[in-house]
Structure formats: C-alpha cells, structure tokens
Amino acid sequence: MGITVKQKRQAGAVQVAAAADDRDRVRLVAGPGTGKSYTIEERVVRLLNENADPKSVAAVSFTRASSQDLEKRVQAACERSNHGEAHIAVTTLHSLALRTLRAAGALAAYPVDPLVLDEWELTKLFDPEFARRANIGTVRRRREIREDHEAFWSTGQHTQRPAQRPPDPPISDAERVAFRAFHGPRTQLYACVLPGEIVQKCVQMLDAGTLDPIELLGIEHLIVDEFQDLNPMDLRFVYGLAELGATLFVAGDDDQSLYSFRYADPSGIQEFPDQFEVAGSHVLQHCFRCTPAVLASADALITQNAAPKRIPKDLVSLYADSEPRVNGTIQCWRYGSAAEEATFVALSCRRLIDAGMDPREIMVLVSNARALQWQLSAAFDKLDVPFEPPRETAFRDTDVGRAVMTVARIVSDRDDYVALRTLLELRSGVGIVTATAIADATIEHDLNYHDIFYEALPEDVFSPRAETALDQAREVCEVLLEWSSDDAVEDRAEALDHVIAMILGADATSSWRDEVEIVPAGTTIAELARFLSSEKDDERASILSAIHARLGNDLSPEESLPNRVRVMTMHGAKGLSATVVLIPGLEEQILPGETRARYPGQVLEAARMLYVSITRARLACLLSYANRRFINGQSTPHQASRFASHLGVRFSPGPEGVSTEWAGDAVRVSKDL
Template sequence: MGEPSAIPEPSPLSRPGTAKDVFADLNERQRAAVEHGVADGSHRGPLLVIAGAGTGKTKTLASRVARLVQTGADPHRILLLTFARRAAGEMEQRVGRMLHRLLGYGTTQAPPHFPWCGTFHSVGARLLRDYADRIGLAPNFTILDRSDAEDLMGIVRQELGLAETVERFPLKGSCLAIYSRVVNSQSRLDQVLQTHYPWCFAAHDGLKKLFKAYAQAKHQQQVLDYDDLLLYWSHMMMDAGIAADVRQRFDHVLIDEYQDTNRLQGSIVLGLKPQGENLTVVGDDAQAIYSFRAADVGNILEFPDQFTPPARIVALEQNYRSTQPILAASNAVIGLSKKRHAKDLWSNQASSELPRITAMPDEASQAQWVADQVLLRREEGIRLIKQAVLFRTSSHSAPLELELTRRNIPFRKFGGLKFLESTHIKDVLSILRWAQNPRGRLAGFRVSQLLAGFGPVSAGKLLDEMEREADPMTAIRGFTPPKAASEEFAKLAGLIESMSQQSEWPGDLERAIEWYQPHLERMHDDAEVRLADLEQMARIAQGYSSRERFLTELTLDPPEASSDESGAPHLDEDYLILSTIHSAKGQEWNAVYVLNVVDGCMPSDMATGREEDIEEERRLLYVAMTRAKHHLALITPQRFYVRQQRRGGDSYINATLTRFIPGKVARLFEQVAPMSARGDTRVSSHVPTVDVGAKLRAMWD
C-alpha cells in the first residue's frame, strides 16, 4: 500500500548562491521532500515522508524547515513536534546552522528561534496554560510525575476500599498502566483489559470506578498527570472556537517519528490540520516497534487517506549506512509484511560479504562464539564500541554477560533492567541467601515482606526472635505472623527450614522460584516477562556446582555479572555494546550480532496471539538488521533449556530459525552449519566413530 509519488524536477532555489552549500548534497528524493509545495509559494497539501533506515531522515526534516523559513515562513509560527527533548534541541540547532549559512548571517548573529519546537507533552503543557481559563483549569496547575501519579492512584484505590476486596485487585502501578493505555489508545476499558491485561478483567467494574475517582481527585487538586497533557489538548481541539484559535497560531506543523504516535496524538494532529494544509509528517512504518507504549502503526499507514485529495508520499530509499547485501536481506524480511508503505532501500556501498546466519548447538555456544567474533573483529581494526550485540529481551543476554566477564571483555548494556539487579531476581537470590544463612537479616527482611500482610514491623520482630534463639529455625517455627499472612508464612517457613538443612542444587533454585511465582504474579503486572528472567537464571545456575558457589561468585563480582560494565574500563579502553532492539533504534554499528533469532524468541512466544503482534515482531527483526553497517550475524541456538513450572520438569527444546526468514529470504544470507564456539564443525551427517547402538543391541545376541 502507499506507493510513493513520482519525483518531479526540483525547482530552483530562490538564492542559489547561498543555498547550494546547504542543499547541494541532498539526493533526489530528499530534495523532493524539502521542495514540496515551495515552488509556487503555497506550501500547501499534506506530505508524508517515509524515511527508511539510514536514509537521512533528520537531515531532510531540518532542511525542509530551513527551506520554509528561507521562503518566508515565520519561525514563531512553525510547530515542530518530536518525541524527546534532546531530539527537539538537536533539530533546532541543526536548522539554525543551516539558516546561518542559507541567509548569510554573521558569525555573531543568533539564528532564528523556534519557540514551538518540542515534544508533544511539552507543547501540550504550554497550550493548556494558555487556554486554562477556557477549559476549566487553574493557570497554576501542576503536573504529576509517574511516581506521584502512582501514589495518587494508590490513595484513591485505598479510599475506595479496593485494596480490601476478597479477590486480588491490581496494584497502583498496574492500575496506572491500564489507565494510561486506555487514554492513549482511545480504546474502551474492556477492550484494553481483554487484549493487554486479561488477568485484570475481573476487576473491570472496580477499575472503572477507580479511574473516575482518580480523575475527580486530580480535578479537585488541580493537577494533571503525564497522559492528561495530551488528553486535555485533544479535548480542547474538539471545541470549535478554541480549535480555530489554536490553528491560527501555526502556519506549518511538522512531526518527526510519526510511526511512534498513538491514537490520541493522531487525533491532535488532525485537530491541528484537519485538511492537511502545510502538514508534514516523517517516519517509517517498518520501524514501528513501540506498541507496548500504545503507539499505533495505523497512524502512519492510514495517514495519506485521511485527506482529500490524499497526502503526497515521498519515500527516502537511498541508505547511507549499510552495505547492499545487508539491505537486500533486510528488504526481503520486511517485504513479507502484509501492510506497509512500499519502499526498497539501496546503497552505493557494494560488498561481497553476505549477512550471516550462524547455527549454534545451544546458548552457551552462542555466547562463546559471539565473544570470539567480537575479539576477532577487534583484531581486524573494529573497536569494541563499534560493535553491538542485540537481543529481543533483556534476559537473553545473561549467558553472554557472564562469558564476557570471564574473558575480561568490557561491555555496557542498554535497555531493560540490569539482570541481577532487577527486583524479582534479587527477591529469589534473597531466598537462597536466607536459606544459606538464616541469620542474614537483610535477606530475611526482604523475603518475609514478600508476603501480603507482612510488613516491616512484623519482619523486624521475626528477625529479632531468630537472632535470640540458638537455632534460628526454632524461632521461625514458633513465630506468630499477622493473621492475613499466616498461611503463606507457613509455606515460607517450611521452604527455608528445608533448604537450610539440606541443599539440593540446582533444585533449591527451582523450589525457590516455584514458591515465589504466585507472589510475583500478585506484585507485578508483567509477571510473565519477569518469570522469563527467572527461567534464564535457572539456566545459568546449571553451570555452578553448589548453592554456595553460585551465591558466592555472583556476590563477589555483581557489576560484571549483572549489568552495564564488565569492570571499569581504563581510559585507553573501549567497551562492547549490549542492547535490546528497542533501545538500539536510531543507532548504528560496524558489526552487529543478533542473538536468538529463532521462533519463541523472535517472534516472542508471548507475542503470537494476534496478527498485529506478529507483524511488530517482524519489524523488530528488521530494525535489528538495519543497525549494521558492514557485518551482520544472526545467531540461532538449536537447543534451549526450559525450566518447567513443576519441579523436576527440566527439559531442552529444539529451536528453529525464525519464521520471518523463510527459504526464499534465507538464500540472501551465508548460512553456517551448527558449530561449537571454537569453530569445530558439528554437522549431524558426520560418520560416527563408534556405533554405540550396535554394541547395545549386540548385548542381547
């Protein structure tokens, strides 16, 4: 869908002598976007710029703004919306530098200021203050940050008695997340619960009551939360008088990263420019990967047809980042999408090296192979910081983190929680530590408060009694917990006593996770994701001989084993980048390694319920692949260790190459047979040196 329009001959710039320095290096498509509607001075008609990965999106958008100002647009009447304050600042600086050269300003003369360059939320806050008296707000309203909003939601939840219901009611953080999803997606509460929070569906009526009371509390206190900045702005644009006034303030509206807008932001854009006049949006539907933040790829896919006549589409296809073989494979992956704006990235960078699909026996071999390759590329002259390892979920890098640590390869990790420092990992480690040393107050204090109804006072009393007793287990057995926690406390006491008397490794970890899982589900709305982290920890535990050894090694060197640096790099050293794919968007590296490119990881087994989820997973792989400039490797471990929920159910599963790379796409890659980490080929077709089966059968002759 959405074929790009033909590219007309570019019109001459009004000041060729100075403009040449600024616009001369634009390619044909970039210039078409910059010149849209400028030739006749009208600047009218909506424009959609589909900016493929590495095609100079920021340069094109900044050039268009500079071109508009050059032809008479007032910088004070240009609204430029971005998704981050840093992006807004960089955009304004870039446009300013262009205008300095374009308009011949002296070196001491300040470039034009763009007062309406900012994020959706910052611009919304300014407009709400300007119109506060017309929309029922006090001009001095305050804005709640995320933590304050959660606390207010918690207070209202408590006042309504929802915390005292017989059935489990979502905690304040989950309630705010649900509220935010409803607001930003412009969906009904029941739809949001059914699709994104099915475990909370029974609380539908209570949540509806809670959200109404929450809105009332904010109104009474004259406070707005983060989502209200958009919600109020959207409703403000529904009033004909106010909407006309706001539209009159802005001659031009330009929006960056339009694929990341949600339905609420889309309605604001249409409210600002209902006919699409002087409206430019820039983005790439193939890089829409933030649906978990309620972003809706439908905004950019449907944009052209929201106007009459339809918006003009200019697709930027010349890529300045990657080699042609990498782009050919990336194009093939995204080309299987069912709904997309057509484009075909190409590059002048020829190369004989194809992107690689490397099959490995298991995750341990994957980690070793990646470490080997990273060092090999380093010897070839590619610094560590110019290399990146990408993964779908933060926990997927855990075996690699430990391998890099053992081999003294410094790294920094971006995206997700630090593995061994995240709350749920620390909770389970504390269970093990308390069983290992029942007099350990820190571990006991943390673990005992995992029980509902067991607060810090009760925890302190328990630990004091354990400290006084010669045998701490005597105190645990004789302790009288709060009534609300009595049943669960008995289970915890039995677990700690049993594990403290006799350790069965790694069975201890499995038992701890089994006990912890219902508490995890009670405390966290993203319990399934966190449980995957715990399964990853169980996998890692297989490499340690005992509970004591496991806890000791992780405790002695926690930064290296858990997080963003393997030791503090010296001033003359660099470090490898580890990143989730979400955090890698917008970045580029000379060499990129993508972990676990198999079904179950990519797509995630938790994102296969709906077609739109599958399509976003495809876009995630595309984003990962298009981060690479010269070298790209997709790694497919053929076996995964899976911890079953019931004790004793450990197993390995056979993994297959992701469904996003079928046979016709796989031909664009160099495919390497299953290998060990050190490069020894292990192909199943090798002739066995010993026919053990024959010997066993011969036993019965």
C-alpha cells in the same frame, strides 16, 4: 572514498524535492538510513527562506531523545543557511500538548507544572496508593485498571494492550469510577500526569471548540517526525491542528512501527493521503547506512512479513556503486546451546576489538534481555569485553539509583512533588498505609507537598506515625536547602553519601559513585538529575555531550559515552547504528515468542522489530540461535524463529567466534563506509 559526490547529489535531489513540496499536507516515507532528518532540516530552511517566522514553525518527534537530536540537527542546518538567529522548537507531542494547555490556563488545577510519571513511579507510588484507597486486592488488577484508562487516553476506547489477554473479569464500571475518583485529586496533589492524558485533554478541548493551539502558540507550520509511532489520540491532535490552519509535513516509515504497546498504529502514515484530498507523498529510497548484503536480507524479511497496507519501497544501498564497492556481510549461525552462542558473541566482539574496532561500533541486540543477558554478561566478563548492559537493568531503578536521582531532582526543583513523595517511599519503615494516610490528610486539609515538607506541620492533621515519617523526610530536605543545582557533583560527594545514608541506611552510601563515574568532573547536580532521568542511550549521549561542551571539552555525543560494546534491546536501538551488529536468540520461543505468536498483527510487528535491528548495521549483521536455552533454571529445547527462513541466508553450524582474519578485514573495510 566511499559514497561518491555524484551519488550524494542524486539522493539529495530527491530529499530537496520532498522538502520543497509546497502543498499544505505532505507525507515523507523514509526507510532506514535514507536521510529523513536531512529532509526535515531542508524543510525548515525552506520555510525560513520564504520568510516564515521561526516561532510559527513547530517540530515534534516521538521521544525526548529523538526530539533533542532533531533540534540539534535543525539548529545546525539553520546556522549553515544564514538563519543562525532562528530557534525552532523541537519537542515531543506530549510537550507540545502541555505547552498548549499551559498557554490556555488549563493547568491551574496543579500547584506546579505537572511531570509525567515513569514506570517506577507508576508501580511503586501511584498504583499502590490507588489499590489502598480503592481496596484493590492484587498488583495485576490495579495495573489493569490503570492501563484501561491509559488505553482510553491513547485511543478513545477502553481496550487492552495488543497481545495481552483481556482482564478477567473485565474492568467494571465501579472500578472505573473508583479510578477516576482517585486519579484527579492524586495527580493534583503530586503535580503529575499519567502517560497519554495530556494529549487526550487537548483533543477533548479541541473537539469542544474551547482550545485553539494555533492562536495560543502562533503555530502555522507543523512538522511531525516518526509519524508511524503516533497513536489514534495523537493523530487526532495533529489533524486538529491541521484543521485549524497549520500546514502539515509528516515523516516516518511504516516498516519501523514498533510501539503497539503504546497503541501506536502504522495506519496513520499509511492512510495519510486518504486523510486529505490534496496531499503530497514522497519516498526516499537511497540508503546511506546499510551495505547491499545487509539491506537485501532486511528487505527479504520485511517483504515476506508485510502488513496489508504496507507502503511499497525499493531501497537501494548506495554502497553498491560506491568507490570502492562495499558489499557487506550477513552471517547466520546455529548453536547447540545458549552458552556456545554467548561465547560466539563475546569472542567475536573480542576479536573485532583486538583488530582495532572501536567497541562502540559493535552492537548486540536482544529481543528478550531477561532470557539472554545473564549468559551474555558472563561470556563478556570471561573474555574481558567492555560492554554496556541494556537499560532495562538501569541503575536509576535500584533503591540507591532512585535515591541519588531523587536528591538531584529536589535540589534542582524544590517543588518536585513526585520526588518528595519518593523520599517517603525509599525510607525504611514507611509503608503504603502511612504514605496513603499522609496523602489523604494533605488533600482533606487543603494542604500541598510544599507545605508539609518545608513549612511547620499543622497540629492534629497527621497521625504520630505519619509525623515521624514526615519529620525524617523533612530532615533530608533541610539538608538539601543548603545545596544549589549548580554545585558540582564531586564537591557534594561526601554530603551525598550522608544524605543517602539518611534515606536508605549506611550500607547504601558508596555504591552510587561507580555508577555515575561516566559523568565528567564538573557535572552539576542539575545535569546529574537530567542524566539519571534519561531512558535511552542516545539521550544520555546528548546530555553528556552538552556537559562536555559547557566544560570546554570538544566531544561528540558518541565520544562522550564509555567506549564499550552496546548491548541493547531491539526497541532501544531504534535510531542508532553500528558497524557490526550481532543478534543472538533468533528463536521461535523468543522472537516472536509465545505471547505474540497468538496475534497475527503482533507477529508482523516482531518482524518489523527484527528488520529495524538488522538495519542498524552498516557493514555486517551476525544472526544466531541456540537449540537449547536455560529458562527458569531448566534446560529447554528451542527452535529457530520462523523469521530465520525469511532472511535469504542459510543457517550453518556456528564457529567459536568470527575469525581474526575476518575481524581484520572488517576493520579495514569499515574505513570505506
């Protein structure tokens, strides 16, 4: 039976009360599994019931994946409430800012709508060209100069990322001038933007009184999810909309603020009532996800590592009074070596699967994939455990993966200038000198990338070497002109082999097929482009589910992904859950780790990262550490993390794996969740 109707009704009353708060500024603090998304859904329905124009309601979330998930939930809630015709736009804050600038005509400098560069594009395309143009000697220095500007766009100040050593020497005024001189023309040439700059541009125009998103977009009600993950510039943008007259409903949890490397600051949600004279504040405390044992351990951890302004919470697991009561399990184990620990993880997964547990209901979370993944992978392979590796080792960041994604992007949008530039990068023999010379000549002669890839090349503009590189890339584009974004991937498989051979050479052709076997037959080139561009597991699931729905296959997002144990980074698991979660590597050298340990604020964030990881578990969380681990080819002694003594559970010598009896009980009990 699980959670009773009475319990759901009691918890739901708190959610509905928060959604119905009629003040113009409302904060919702929602711990893990307490129904934050449902409350946002109810907030939207309430606005529609009060005759708000659907176009006047805007909702934003932190990532593309979370915004897509929230949009589906909101749409389903609208349909249940006789508002099926309403469409509520749910986007990222960056997308809202981009939409605002587009409506204001402030993107005229770009030949087409700009794209945000991903990490591969920043490090392989943008940074090397900047270094070449500005004569920057090292990879580290060119990254530091770029990050100095990203810091300014995110915070309004030139500062280093948290837990990083300051640049040595400090970034000079001359280096900043050189970056700005390069950045403007290059981003216009490639029709791209860097992370953070679009929101900062909006704030700059808001402060100058030259931009009114309320008037341009008709926004009257703004709902902001994952509010704890906003950086100072994001907050200024949101508050600017509120000052112009939009009502503001924000939701989040300061205990789940993990993105300081993106300059996120939990003080935004903590100090929200101080920002506005009259603000409603609500705290959701009924946890639908975690069993009592799991929640108690997580709570013990976070209360002993509380930030100074932490919002008090008194979370209660609804399974404490469910029918039947399900207490759940926390297990804490220590091992002599990382190999023994990896065997425990793999054998435990194997026994759970053999007992009947769906592999995707098992999650293995790591804080340092580089240190842990190789031994985990070997142990999984030895025991034939199906697993999905962390996305840090993504296929799309290999040469073949990037080539397949680039082809799919060009077919989907022939004016994807970043993808066209990537063609040059992937071609063997086209170095940074040639690529930079092509870009410089294109700017100097007032051309654009459409001109040089699809039209006849002008005479006396490019060097012979540059012309050869362009001719080879243009041959690829000429082949792709015959394709359509609606073509099925399998219908173009042989042709794709040929194109990849044109880009990378014949040896690279066939390996892409195994990597994209996850997409169903009938997937289009455009859908493949979106799938390969996705960064998070839940975003990939959403895309695959949409593909299956178009094909008439009734599969949920979870069912559309391969049935494998999910091995993920702690950051990547945010927003997800599993019946059983295993967390290996709970060692001081890994979590918090040597770098974080020097910064008290980063130690607290590491504790929050472990808190979020534990609270992904519904039934059981199994934590472990090893006394020795191979690091850089050497057996290195490790100590238990400082957080190991904050969990309320004693660490004991670990078994080879969970017992078959425990695995069977876990499968049986999980049916009551």
